[in-house]
Amino acid sequence: MRTPLGPVPHRAVPSVARGPHVLHITQPVEGGVARLVTDLAAAQLAAGLRVTVACPAGGTLTNALRAAGCSVLPWEATRAPGPRLPGEVRRLARLVRDVRPDVVHAHSAKAGLAARLAVRGRLPTVFQPHAWSFEAVDGVMAGAALRWERFGARWSSRVLCVSEAERRTGEQHGITARWQVVPNGVDTRRFRPEGDSVLRSGAGPLVVCVGRLCRQKGQDVLLQAWPAVVRQMPGARLVLVGEGPDADRLRAGAPASVEFAGPARDAAPWYRAADVVVLPSRWEGMALVPLEAMACARPVLVTDVDGARESLPPGHLPYCLVPPERPEALAWALTALLRRAPLRAALGAQGRAHVLAAHDVRHTTDAVIGVYRELLGVAVRPLVVPNQSRESITT
Template identity: 85%
Template sequence: MRIPLGSVPHRATRPAAREPHVLHVTQPVEGGVARFVTDLATAQLAAGLRVTVACPRGGTLPHALREAGCRVLPWEATRSPGPRLPGEVARLARLVRDVRPDVLHAHSAKAGLAARLALRGRRPTVFQPHAWSFEAVDGVMAQAALRWEQFAARWATRVLCVSEAERRTGEQHGIVARWHVIPNGVDTSRFQPEGNVARSAAGPLVVCVGRLCRQKGQDVLLQAWPAVVRQLPAARLVLVGDGPDAARLRAMAPPSVEFAGPAADAAPWYRAADVVVLPSRWEGMALVPLEAMACARPVLVTDVDGARESLPPGHLPHCVVPPEDPDTLARALTALLLRGPLRAALGAQGRAHVLAAHDVQQTADAVTDVYRELLGIVTTLVVVPNQSRESITT
């Protein structure tokens, strides 16, 4: 039943049965996917769910999860498919038999591959791509990745996308799935304007946070950077992160570029920045712009999946550029650095937007509602007067 807007003032829900036990499976233990899993698992634990996470040892993810009180089980897996895949699938199948979760939630391509091969639809399975695997490769590999996603969608009870654009990309490539779209959210108490600020040199500071890899487009940013410095000689660029392209990027970087390495907490760098830039080649919906806006910093992003959906409308003329276009990127970045009042206005608008639309608690609640729907858990509607809410589905 759908209850139209305004017909009830407020709702609260109480599960009529125990909360579901969810097993999250992820291969990345650093970067955006790891941060998403950490925040989601932490919020679900706080809401009373039973949560287990299977992931490789190492990286920041296992420690952060254990600090939050989450059960973490080792699942050793390489980033790409290869000769170890059968063993990875078998280990995950044994782990699922031991854990006996109500729902398995697989994050990103490798976990999605192994989980769907291990379960083949025999248990409620949510697959969340966090950007499509076929966008990350070229040629024969891209064709193989796409054919797999087209075939394996039948083994996902839901394919959960972080943006409408990510869903459309899947549909346009012939993936037929039971879709659900839930935008990314971030911890707005952790990412906020107040707090520690990273060291920075005098002059305008541009910060780029992300894994140093082809997806994130730091090479395009370095191609654009000399044009920015010609207009603003005191400008500095800091790349925060590490990854497979680190050596190549260092070799092409001029002296005005600093490599800060990975940061356990990127918030101080966001707060120090005059502009946060993410020149990605592809995304689902990147966390970095949301985190930066939560810190009230202006962002400049490329027009890839999820970018426009993550920004408030007032940002679009100033803060979105085509991917792989260093000239346009340089002009837009220079324009933002030259306009202090505009940056302040964009920062304030961004913070308000994230609080309203991209708080991690909203994301966690919506994901948990998907689990409940799959498991047929009934909720009880409680009316509280004088508080308006949007329409409710029950």
């Protein structure tokens, strides 16, 4: 059989009774990608698939996966490409031969690079960028990353984007692929308005930003905007939840009204405590933080990057979307939200309803399993998912 992107070798059809075997390969091992892989793996196990995840040690991913009952195999790999890449690819190729999966699902740029080099189209391979690699770098590195993405697409049975905007960005940069768009989803039973909340100190409004402390997430832009917010809203506090390579630089010179809370195993209590959740990213595919916050019925303020418009209910756009890298626009919009409690309540309620309808992780799981089913040409047996009212994931 031949596809427009190259030959697909003949494979024995996986047994429906035992369920197809999915090998997820991921690097990074923290943040939104780790949460998505954990949720997806747990839901796929509940749907009757066999699931193995290969990832580096560290971060939050390994413990979360094992707690969900998922098989985890160590794959030593750095976060960015470098001189260790050939060894990483060889180790991954051996791991794939040992695991003998029916389908490989590679998450993010580094795992997508190594997995496609290791497999080279010999197995059905799904690549999920979670934001494009060429957006994360500049100059010569950006050109090299783009050339690879154009070339590597031939070894992707599907390129799975989390938003139409992410897909359009790929197409506009000359990537020819067999595209599939499956919007991100979150666990709406875990992220909900009811539950534990962080104890608040002080009577002023609380703004929370959850994310890896790095250039992508734009906390530096938020800190530039923050003094203007405090001038208009004395007593306002900003909490940055997360850790990352920019932590020391961001802490240097931050005013007393800014708290660095470090990484949180569960961000839901922070969302519930917030008056507004803000994520001033420079680029994304579709960020999980706004979806998680809306699932907790909290208003969000995000930058107009890939996936942002698609993740928000239509009525949110005038209040909750600002241009990236514009601290003055961010300060104005944040102040406007903090001044209007009834608007925040309405936005929070609308956001919760929107996530339930369009971004529940069970919808995401259904769609991703549908991609596997199409690639393998088999049906995945329905299985009743625990703790749900006789709902089943059926493909």
